[in-house]
Amino acid sequence: MSLKENVDFVKNELNSEEKFLESFVKVERFYKKNKTLLIAAITIIVIAVIGLSVKNYLDEQNKIKANIAFNKILNDVDNKEALKTLEETNKKLYNMALYLKAKQTGESTNVDVLFFNSLSKYQNALKEQNLNKLNDVSMDSNFLLKEFALFNKALIEAKDGKFEDAKVTLKLIPKESKAYELVRILNHYLLTK
Template identity: 60%
Template sequence: MSLKDNVNYVKDEISSEEKFLESFVKIERFYKRNKKLIVAAIVVVLALVIGFYITKYIQETNKNEANIAFNKVLENPKDSEALEVLKTKNEKLYEIAQYLNTKAEGKTPNVDVKFLKELVQYEKALKDKSISELNSVSMQNDFLLKEFAIFNKALLEAENGKFEDAKATLKLIPTDSKVNNLVNILKHYLATK
């Protein structure tokens, strides 16, 4: 290496060190100017992270306590302490427990849990032999027993002598339905009417 190359190399090194120091000074100035904002942002982020984990822990604890209380209610439906825990920790499980208790007593339960509410409506429609109520329940797209409700509607129509209506109702049930065996039996019966 020549002396000129050495001088250029030293200039480049000094230049890169200058740039590093210059950027460091810029960062330091930015930090000093926005120190409060940066500290506040860090505190907020830490608070959010800690809050998230505390909330998650509380939810998990509530879930476990509600499950234990629900198991106690299943063993002893009259356990008022467990029912109270369920009521405060998990309203849906409380309503399910109320549903089970009311059903065990032979009464018609009043619940707001989506599928149980529909099931109660379906049971009531069957008990009352109400075609209009069965029709209402079976028209709900996400009803679990939709095809069975349609079949029961057709069965009630056949019992009432409305054979053409029953045939039309049975056509609403898809051929790949699990109720299809029952549908075929009823169709054979209706073929003679």
């Protein structure tokens, strides 16, 4: 290496070190200027992480308690302690437990769980032979037994002598439905009316 190359090499090295020190000084100035803001941000992040961890842990513990309580309810619907635990930890499971209890005792109840709510309304409408309630249930897009609700509505209409209404109701049930065989039988009966 020539002397000139050595000098250039040393200049480049010094220049690199100078840039490094310069950036270090900038970072140090920024830190001193915003020290409290940085500490506050780091503290908030740490507290948020700890808070989320605690919340997830408590949610998991509530889920475990609710599952244990629901298993107790499945074995004994009259278990008041398990019902209270469900009411405190999981409202949906609590409503399902109330539905199971009402089902076992033969009572009717309103439940606030999507499919059980519709099923409960359907059972109440059938029990009361109420056409308006059956109509409301059959119009619910989330109801799984929509075609059976329509069929039961037509059956009640036929019993009440409203044969034309029953025929119109039966036309609402698609041919692909599992209830269509029942529809054919009732339509055959309605031909004579």
